[in-house]
Amino acid sequence: MxxxxxxxxxxxxxxxxxxxxxxxxxxxxxxxxxxxxxxxxxxxxxxxxxxxxxxxxxxxxxxxxxxxxxxxxxxxxxVLSKEQFLVSRSKELTLELVDELGPLAVHHMLDVLEEADPLLLDKLERKIRAMKTGAEP
Known part of the structure; x- marks a missing residue:
């Protein structure tokens, strides 16, 4: 990284x-x-x-x-707005972590979600459901 x-x-x-x-x-x-x-x-x-x-x-x-x-x-x-920069870098960082650490990175991300905002958890749940069914989130 x-x-x-x-x-x-x-x-x-x-x-x-x-x-x-x-x-x-x-x-x-x-x-x-x-x-x-x-x-x-x-x-x-x-x-x-x-x-x-x-x-x-x-x-x-x-x-x-x-x-x-x-x-x-x-x-x-x-060149990029602050929001575009942060979205780009956070996605890049996430992809690199998952690529380098695989299931361990995902496991730790899930552990952190225990402290997350319930609205964020709802959004994640909808996204996972949509990914499983091939629908739009």
Whole structure:
């Protein structure tokens, strides 16, 4: 499994701390310049413009951000929405766990469901029933 840090919380499971903050900022706007992101980061602590530029360009290299130039200004936007990213990564993680650990991964997922919201359990039950009958959930 790549770039998953199980001990961390939220976006820090997938990104470094500064990357996670930058992604949150970019997700909150349609497009952002490096200066926009740096000024929003500066509310927490002073972060160097060049550091922000380097991290944003690395995120673009990883296809997390897309960039376009408008005159002398480079604008960045997220390639996926935050929801799309989390759905994609959680599905990828689940598939990798099941592929690598097989029944053990499924067993532990079922154990965790004992603490799950009853509505989630109902949804899971409908999904399993639909899978067995070939119907739509």
């Amino acid at each position: 790549h770039q998953i840090k199980p001990g961390d919380k939220g976006l820090n499971r997938f990104f470094g701390p500064l990357e996670a903050k930058i992604m949150d900022i970019v997700w909150s706007a349609d497009e952002s310049s490096i200066r926009d992101v740096q000024s929003r980061l500066a509310l927490d602590k002073n972060v160097n413009f060049n550091t922000v530029m380097t991290v944003m360009n690395r995120l673009a290299d990883k296809n997390m951000l897309a960039k376009r130039t408008e005159g002398r200004l480079t604008l960045y936007r997220a």
